[in-house]
Amino acid sequence: MQVTIENLTKKFGDVIGAENLSLDIKDGEFVAFLGPSGCGKTTTLLMLAGIYKPTSGTIRFGDTVVNRLSPRERNIGMVFQSYALYPHMTVYKNIGYPLKLKNMQKKEIDERVNAVANTMGIGDLLDRRPGQLSGGQQQRVALGRALVKEPDILLFDEPLSNLDARLRLTMRGEIKHLQHDLGITSIYVTHDQIEAMTMADRIAVMSGGHLQAFDTPEALYDRPKTLFVAGFVGNPPMNFINVEVSASNGHFVATNGNMSLDLSKERGEKPATAGNSVVMGIRPEDIQIAPDGTVPAEVFVVEPLGRENLVDVRIDGESILLLADTKADHKRGDSVKLKFNMNKAQFFDSKTGKSLLWA
Amino acid sequence: MTVTDNESQGIIHVPTLIIALKNGLLVVVIFSLLALILQGILKPLVASLQVVETVTTTLSLILILVLPYIAYIMSGSAVRELVKTSIPQALLTAVIATIVLFSIISVGHYLLNLGIFAPTSSIQMTVVDTDEGVLVESVVEGGAADIAEVKVGDVITAIRRDPVDRATLMARVAQSEVDSPLRLRMIRDGEEIQVTVRTVLATSSDASALFPGLIMALGVTLITIIWPGQFTPYVILLAILSPLFLGYLWLIIATFSTRTQGIIPLDGEGNIGGFTLSNWDFLFGKDIVGLNVSIWQVTLNSLIIAVSMMLIVLVVSSMAAYALSRMHFPGRKAFLSFTLVLHGFPAVTLLIPIFFVLANLGRTPVIGEIVGFNKPIGIALVMVAFQLPLGVWLMKGFFDGIPWDIERSAMIDGASRWRVYWEILLPQIRPGLLALGIFAFLGGWNAFLIPQTYSTGAGMVNLPVFLNQLISETAPVNWNQIAAVGLFQLVPVFILFIFAQEYLLNIYAGGTKGFS
Ligand SMILES: Nc1ncnc2c1ncn2[C@@H]1O[C@H](COP(=O)(O)OP(=O)(O)O)[C@@H](O)[C@H]1O
Numbered sequence A: 001m002q003v004t005i006e007n008l009t010k011k012f013g014d015v016i017g018a019e020n021l022s023l024d025i026k027d028g029e030f031v032a033f034l035g036p037s038g039c040g041k042t043t044t045l046l047m048l049a050g051i052y053k054p055t056s057g058t059i060r061f062g063d064t065v066v067n068r069l070s071p072r073e074r075n076i077g078m079v080f081q082s083y084a085l086y087p088h089m090t091v092y093k094n095i096g097y098p099l100k101l102k103n104m105q106k107k108e109i110d111e112r113v114n115a116v117a118n119t120m121g122i123g124d125l126l127d128r129r130p131g132q133l134s135g136g137q138q139q140r141v142a143l144g145r146a147l148v149k150e151p152d153i154l155l156f157d158e159p160l161s162n163l164d165a166r167l168r169l170t171m172r173g174e175i176k177h178l179q180h181d182l183g184i185t186s187i188y189v190t191h192d193q194i195e196a197m198t199m200a201d202r203i204a205v206m207s208g209g210h211l212q213a214f215d216t217p218e219a220l221y222d223r224p225k226t227l228f229v230a231g232f233v234g235n236p237p238m239n240f241i242n243v244e245v246s247a248s249n250g251h252f253v254a255t256n257g258n259m260s261l262d263l264s265k266e267r268g269e270k271p272a273t274a275g276n277s278v279v280m281g282i283r284p285e286d287i288q289i290a291p292d293g294t295v296p297a298e299v300f301v302v303e304p305l306g307r308e309n310l311v312d313v314r315i316d317g318e319s320i321l322l323l324a325d326t327k328a329d330h331k332r333g334d335s336v337k338l339k340f341n342m343n344k345a346q347f348f349d350s351k352t353g354k355s356l357l358w359a
Numbered sequence B: 001m002t003v004t005d006n007e008s009q010g011i012i013h014v015p016t017l018i019i020a021l022k023n024g025l026l027v028v029v030i031f032s033l034l035a036l037i038l039q040g041i042l043k044p045l046v047a048s049l050q051v052v053e054t055v056t057t058t059l060s061l062i063l064i065l066v067l068p069y070i071a072y073i074m075s076g077s078a079v080r081e082l083v084k085t086s087i088p089q090a091l092l093t094a095v096i097a098t099i100v101l102f103s104i105i106s107v108g109h110y111l112l113n114l115g116i117f118a119p120t121s122s123i124q125m126t127v128v129d130t131d132e133g134v135l136v137e138s139v140v141e142g143g144a145a146d147i148a149e150v151k152v153g154d155v156i157t158a159i160r161r162d163p164v165d166r167a168t169l170m171a172r173v174a175q176s177e178v179d180s181p182l183r184l185r186m187i188r189d190g191e192e193i194q195v196t197v198r199t200v201l202a203t204s205s206d207a208s209a210l211f212p213g214l215i216m217a218l219g220v221t222l223i224t225i226i227w228p229g230q231f232t233p234y235v236i237l238l239a240i241l242s243p244l245f246l247g248y249l250w251l252i253i254a255t256f257s258t259r260t261q262g263i264i265p266l267d268g269e270g271n272i273g274g275f276t277l278s279n280w281d282f283l284f285g286k287d288i289v290g291l292n293v294s295i296w297q298v299t300l301n302s303l304i305i306a307v308s309m310m311l312i313v314l315v316v317s318s319m320a321a322y323a324l325s326r327m328h329f330p331g332r333k334a335f336l337s338f339t340l341v342l343h344g345f346p347a348v349t350l351l352i353p354i355f356f357v358l359a360n361l362g363r364t365p366v367i368g369e370i371v372g373f374n375k376p377i378g379i380a381l382v383m384v385a386f387q388l389p390l391g392v393w394l395m396k397g398f399f400d401g402i403p404w405d406i407e408r409s410a411m412i413d414g415a416s417r418w419r420v421y422w423e424i425l426l427p428q429i430r431p432g433l434l435a436l437g438i439f440a441f442l443g444g445w446n447a448f449l450i451p452q453t454y455s456t457g458a459g460m461v462n463l464p465v466f467l468n469q470l471i472s473e474t475a476p477v478n479w480n481q482i483a484a485v486g487l488f489q490l491v492p493v494f495i496l497f498i499f500a501q502e503y504l505l506n507i508y509a510g511g512t513k514g515f516s
């Protein structure tokens, strides 16, 4: 089912839940809503579910405007962060409840509940109550209940944030896999960018009730269109340095104090026109500590991440994060030389926050 | 645990002994000070206000009486830990601590003329019980008995005409005022003679009277040491609740006996006994004097009031509370605070206006037959109105406790608002419904003021009103029968509690937990 959102706005009195959102979600697509807490993700999702009535704007499922349809007329399945299982019902009844509400025959309910429960690996828990299940099992029940009525659209509201890290990893894979197999259009709300990046076909980045970007994970990562997106996507986050980009006979350089970095024509041409109000962004993995580096810096903090070290170095007192090999064994206070991979550098207009490279 | 320090090797654990003594003495000092303040400062102060009062005296007396035992308990509890390592060592330490404390306290009592050394009425002789009567063992030289010429070997049989044994003799002496004459009848050398003794205020110097005290002290310490700590709250509770238990005990005993003195059933001659079932005759259609109504009619009225009250309160409160908890509408806040005000409104002030409402309702065709004046449901309805504020608030609290997500989830699953309320929310607040239901039922079952005001005629009364009528009858009141009717009224209450308790526990096991 294709979902189209146009200028969708929701206000709670004076508080803005979401404002002027417009997105197109293709049939069978897996879209993540990514943004910090309180940015309006849940509000948007609940408008799609029909729980909240939009203040203005339209929502279309396929060609039908669903603004005025009640939740049960929308044929959606939803998984909540709190799982929202019915505590007084057994797992069987929880999963069967949507079917019971459709006045389905007992026999068919039985078949479907068992089928879903087996898919979710909770076939042996059907007689238990939610209170007797672990978090992960409750999560599977909630997922089973959302899937059992074969919905046109699946909505997830931070479904994994109450699970421990290991289980989260497993469930992430399972949900992705399930969605792919079933081909149900899915909207997945999360504040965890790794979840969004690994699971979604496209990510809608939200902030303060507004849509900041809507693109594939790769595009958001490699070609961020705004300073916000560049800073929000990626962990550890992108480094930002104020620079001046200048051109002299076909050579482009970005300078800040006595730091000077050569740029290729593709990267330097457009920023050069913006003069001195440019913010350069560069990801930690695109900076190396190397003997032949050009920028001197001092090691400030070394945080071992296991596979590599996160090193906080200072250039003239400015903090820069980079990833270094654990073997290199840098120490606090070491003087090092940095090498920047300038073909990955991003440039933004410091006033508007818009990318100077990607229109 | 390995104890290696020298002191703990001996038969007495010295550090523990010191702590025990310190604790005990601390209590002694604090209580003495308190008694001193009460007796020495507060009392003159109160007296100077020219108010007659006994509270400070009584309090200081209690302090003096209770003090030693608190001290022994405190010192005993210091030894409790030691029991785990070595029992003989603990016992010995405790005994020594107790004896030392007991000595200190006794010396204090002796010096201050307190406790057993307090001056009391006495005739200054010692006696023992024998088959013939009370044998005089010794008389204090120059004491009251000696002056009256009581001799060792005399056998006292009676005071005036009342036969005595040792205990009653001692009690009579202790209770008599100083210098009052006691005429003792006694046998000396086979002859019956009478001797009049005048009591004096004397301090007992009989050290043997200390022994029972010491035994008590050791007993208290020992109990403190071996006392299973988890019982303490129960014992305190039982002590506090005992008047209540005694009351119910009396109620039950009274219903099966002709008359009672205290909680002791007596027959016509005043002997213990007098078991009878006649108090329960009213159950079998036998009229209670002067009232020509069957108890079953009265019970039915009570039941109609209670059940209709319970149902209406439950339905209305839960639906109103749902709306108040989950929906936003103009005036919601105002309504809520208004309800709270209503809850504090005393029902009595509205009795007369409501009377007019009911009377008018009663004149309305159809409706008047059900809810008018002098109709059980009409009476129930008045009480429902008084219970609703509480019910609505209680239920609102329960609804507020259910996460929104559960309701949203049910709506997305395809449930209508009504079904969400009925199938998802109500089952989750079952404990609340049950509590409110019981509350309303009991409110209706035990209601007196409203039924008394709005029902007339024997056929319409409920149990509490009926009970009241039994007392106000002009014929002699049969309290044991009233107790029986009272107990009869209690039966459903007991049943309800037994049943509801189990139910509440059941629900709890099902649990609304499980959300992280
Ligand atoms: N029912 C509501 N009433 C009032 N304000 C709300 C309500 N729901 C959400 N909001 C506000 O809307 C904003 C977005 O909330 P939400 O969509 O829950 O954020 P997210 O899910 O992204 O963390 C927040 O500022 C929140 O306080």
Ligand SMILES: [Mg+2]
Residues within 6 Å of the ligand: A038, A041, A042, A043
């Ligand atoms: Mg949220």
